[in-house]
């Protein structure tokens with residue numbers, strides 16, 4: 001190991017949402033934070049070096065994106081996913097949810113139908129509603145072995161008149177890395193019904209052993225034209241506070257609409273730090289990422305083993321991607337409020353409540369395992385203690 005992921009980093013002065021905004025949801029900031037999806041690891045040294053160099057320049061005027069910035073993204077997508085894109089398909093955006101909201105605003109009308117699959121990252125739901133579009137939900141189906149699949153019959157039954165399908169690929173919170181076959185079937189349904197796909201692939205770099213990320217747009221030429229992909233280095237390299245993401249828009253008419261939308265808001269330039277951090281990450285961050293993935297996978301295996309041995313009432317299936325563990329607490333057969341209170345007041349641990357992910361989330365909690373192993377152990381002990389107190 002060249003990088004020390006065991007090291008505990010004090011984030012009390014880090015102005016961190018994960019550590020300092022717990023009071024908004026849990027009523028206190030003194031819990032162990034295992035909720036917001038950012039990592040308690042230092043980012044890659046190559047990124048820190050690039051940022052230090054940029055800081056040393058001491059001038060932070062308006063930026064322009066060099067050719068090398070776009071090239072670093074194009075090469076990353078080719079190296080990691082064998083996805084060959086053109087530089088002119090790339091568009092900068094500060095954040096993925098900003099992109100999805102702007103896509104909805106500019107490619108649909110009020111009360112148009114937008115389909116999502118729940119349980120899913122909750123802004124998918126809220127961003128459709130806050131833009132006054134009609135939400136159509138196709139719940140994922142949970143199989144007996146604890147894994148999730150798409151319900152194609154349900155999608156087909158509900159997709160008439162839907163304008164946009166928002167896909168979470170890989171999926172937060174259930175941890176599926178959708179296979180090429182699964183995505184192809186979905187893509188064909190969307191083509192048949194003329195439904196544009198927004199594929200949120202922010203978790204595409206966090207893929208565990210024996211799984212492979214397939215960019216939705218890479219499946220076929222027709223699907224490529226019918227897909228807008230949202231990606232970012234922010235989950236992968238822990239850079240969310242720098243606000244750097246991008247869209248891949250192969251269809252020129254969609255590109256033109258979105259280019260105008262970003263121009264109208266004057267959101268066209270990276271900040272000086274996101275620019276160099278993104279390029280450094282994609283050019284030099286691969287070794288760090290490969291070690292990170294091993295560490296995360298070991299954390300996940302460790303947590304699953306701990307749960308099986310010490311809290312067997314909980315049910316959990318190993319995710320295929322993401323650093324998030326989706327845990328079923330329903331077997332406890334306790335009142336949801338009592339459980340929530342026990343986790344906060346006895347366990348002193350902040351977990352993401354499954355019900356916030358929509359249909360299918362009740363009785364589940366999502367645990368963020370992108371932290372030093374000692375924190376994972378502490379979290380599990382606290383959950384165990386909270387459950388035993390019920």
Ligand SMILES: Cc1ncc(COP(=O)(O)O)c(C=O)c1O
Pocket residue numbers: 037094095096097098121168172200202203232234240245
């Ligand atoms: C699926 C998914 N999309 C988007 C985001 C947020 O991305 P951004 O901060 O770029 O809006 C998250 C964060 O957890 C996520 O899990």
